[in-house]
Amino acid sequence: MSHRDDLLAAARTLLEDKGYAHITARDLVAASGTNLASIGYHFGSKAGLLNAAIATVFEEWTDQLAELAMADPTASPIERGHVTWAAWLAGLAGKRRLLVSYIEALAQAERAPDLRRQLAELYRTCRVRVAGLVAESLGDGTRGDDPRCRAVASFVVAVCDGLAVQSLVDPDGVPTPDDLLAGLATLWSASFPPDGNDTSGRT
Amino acid sequence: MSHRDDLLAAARTLLEDKGYAHITARDLVAASGTNLASIGYHFGSKAGLLNAAIATVFEEWTDQLAELAMADPTASPIERGHVTWAAWLAGLAGKRRLLVSYIEALAQAERAPDLRRQLAELYRTCRVRVAGLVAESLGDGTRGDDPRCRAVASFVVAVCDGLAVQSLVDPDGVPTPDDLLAGLATLWSASFPPDGNDTSGRT
DNA sequence: AGCGAATCTATACGGGCGTATAAATCGGCT
DNA sequence: AGCCGATTTATACGCCCGTATAGATTCGCT
Numbered sequence: 403m404s405h406r407d408d409l410l411a412a413a414r415t416l417l418e419d420k421g422y423a424h425i426t427a428r429d430l431v432a433a434s435g436t437n438l439a440s441i442g443y444h445f446g447s448k449a450g451l452l453n454a455a456i457a458t459v460f461e462e463w464t465d466q467l468a469e470l471a472m473a474d475p476t477a478s479p480i481e482r483g484h485v486t487w488a489a490w491l492a493g494l495a496g497k498r499r500l501l502v503s504y505i506e507a508l509a510q511a512e513r514a515p516d517l518r519r520q521l522a523e524l525y526r527t528c529r530v531r532v533a534g535l536v537a538e539s540l541g542d543g544t545r546g547d548d549p550r551c552r553a554v555a556s557f558v559v560a561v562c563d564g565l566a567v568q569s570l571v572d573p574d575g576v577p578t579p580d581d582l583l584a585g586l587a588t589l590w591s592a593s594f595p596p597d598g599n600d601t602s603g604r605t
Numbered sequence: 606m607s608h609r610d611d612l613l614a615a616a617r618t619l620l621e622d623k624g625y626a627h628i629t630a631r632d633l634v635a636a637s638g639t640n641l642a643s644i645g646y647h648f649g650s651k652a653g654l655l656n657a658a659i660a661t662v663f664e665e666w667t668d669q670l671a672e673l674a675m676a677d678p679t680a681s682p683i684e685r686g687h688v689t690w691a692a693w694l695a696g697l698a699g700k701r702r703l704l705v706s707y708i709e710a711l712a713q714a715e716r717a718p719d720l721r722r723q724l725a726e727l728y729r730t731c732r733v734r735v736a737g738l739v740a741e742s743l744g745d746g747t748r749g750d751d752p753r754c755r756a757v758a759s760f761v762v763a764v765c766d767g768l769a770v771q772s773l774v775d776p777d778g779v780p781t782p783d784d785l786l787a788g789l790a791t792l793w794s795a796s797f798p799p800d801g802n803d804t805s806g807r808t
Numbered sequence: 809a810g811c812g813a814a815t816c817t818a819t820a821c822g823g824g825c826g827t828a829t830a831a832a833t834c835g836g837c838t
Numbered sequence: 839a840g841c842c843g844a845t846t847t848a849t850a851c852g853c854c855c856g857t858a859t860a861g862a863t864t865c866g867c868t
Contacts, residue, residue: 405816421716423626423709427856437817442857444815499715506626506712508774512705513624525775556775563774564767571711571766572728572759608846630826640847645827647845 406444408434413455418499422452422506453517456507457524459500464528466493467562471535479539483558488579490562494569501566529555609647611637616658621702625655625709656720659710660727662703667731669696670765674738682742686761691782693765697772704769732758 412434416425427448431438445451471486494501511518532555534546544551569576615637619628630651634641648654674689697704714721735758737749747754764785772779 421712423713424716426854428854438856439818439858440816448856502712502715505708509624509705509709509712510626512702512773513627560771560775564771567770568763568767570715572763629824631824641826642828642848643846651826 405434405436405440408436409441409444409451410455410458412436413451414459417452417455417459417503421499422456422503422510425452449514449517453507453520456504456517457520459504460521460524460528463497464531468531468535472538477539479536479554482535482539484579486558487561487565491565491569491576491579494566494576495573497566498570498573501570505567505570525559529559532558608637608639608643611639612644612647612654613658613661615639616654617662620655620658620662620706624702625659625706625713628655652717652720656710656723659707660723662707663724663727663731666700667734671734671738675741680742682739682757685738685742687782687786689761690764690768690785694768694772694779694782694785697769697779698776700769701773701776704773708770708773728762732762735761 409430412430413425416429416433420429425448427438427441430436430441430448430451441448441451445454467486467490470489471482474481474485477485507517508521511521529552530546533548533551536551536554536558537544537546537548540551546552565576612633615633616628619632619636623632628651630641630644633639633644633651633654644651644654648657670689670693673692674685677684677688680688710720711724714724732755733749736751736754739754739757739761740747740749740751743754749755768779
């Protein structure tokens with residue numbers, strides 16, 4: 403394992419137990435068994451390392467959700483949404499501490515152009531990917547860059563964000579998957595009106 | 606004006622243009638024209654001052670919304686919700702920078718017991734107050750401590766939070782007041798079934 | 809084996825940080 | 839006027855921070 407990998411792993415750990423804002427360069431060195439100067443050498447700065455770590459976390463989450471959403475090839479789009487959110491909600495409790503760091507980073511990004519660009523790019527990629535999954539699940543030849551797919555993707559991602567944050571603010575007040583489904587039904591049919599030919603699920 | 610007030614005002618200003626995490630004690634002194642030691646004297650610590658400032662911001666927001674929600678004495682509960690959220694959404698753009706600081710504080714609270722307690726108390730008070738408004742708007746003698754009122758209050762507050770955060774993450778993807786109303790209608794009728802029973806969505 | 813590049817180590821540096829201390833000043837009260 | 843507590847001032851202390859530098863080591867290649 404290179405120092406680079408060690409540092410990344412340590413950053414990931416520390417994001418969980420110290421929080422983005424309170425990690426010092428010396429924390430990272432101690433947790434990784436590497437050297438102070440290695441941070442600068444491999445990542446340019448402490449911020450560079452931390453942001454790289456945030457990115458891996460984000461990608462990890464998207465991977466998990468994407469895999470889950472597409473696990474059942476026969477599922478309708480609405481079922482996939484349900485599955486995704488249910489899984490997301492179920493996992494939130496265990497992600498709590500990392501989530502806090504992620505939210506911290508989100509806030510810092512407002513005044514840190516580099517981090518901001520990085521997060522924006524991450525979101526863009528994520529949405530494109532989700533849009534692709536939506537198109538795939540429609541199975542009628544619609545492509546991922548279809549505006550409707552992009553709209554649905556934005557919506558799905560936004561809901562995941564909203565749920566995550568709400569679980570921080572008020573862990574006991576987060577809606578159940580069934581609550582979500584009721585809301586989803588309304589919003590989904592508003593996006594894909596069930597008039598004429600439509601493959602989207604009926605409830 | 607006492608140093609206490611000057612510091613509080615400076616903290617409020619700095620929360621907007623430097624962000625919770627990056628305000629230093631010397632920033633506060635410079636912006637307030639006071640003295641380094643006055644922070645400790647009046648607030649115990651820099652964190653004490655910052656948290657007091659956050660509290661005033663929070664209370665200011667609640668005051669504004671409460672006033673707006675109750676402006677029209679003939680409005681139904683659902684109309685009040687609509688008005689409140691619409692106003693909240695309209696104001697979010699102008700609150701953006703303060704909002705970032707608030708979110709930062711929220712994240713920090715996870716590892717800062719004092720701040721955490723303070724925010725929890727703020728939320729509790731806020732919910733009680735909203736529940737009171739809900740009861741008042743029902744106008745049928747229901748009291749604010751009725752479980753249904755409390756549930757509605759939690760929901761309303763959570764939505765405000767969710768909207769705020771989403772406006773940070775993705776300002777262009779925030780739902781319109783009308784989108785909200787559609788979702789609200791579903792959820793509201795699920796909370797207060799117009800007739801006997803079972804209005805919740807099913808798979 | 810020998811060389812250059814990549815990587816790692818040890819340490820120094822300057823700076824900014826939050827807080828504490830002690831003295832000066834103010835303000836109300838008798 | 840004189841006192842006392844509340845407040846304000848000026849400054850010092852010690853700590854820890856992020857980064858840079860320079861030299862040692864390792865690795866890949868011929």
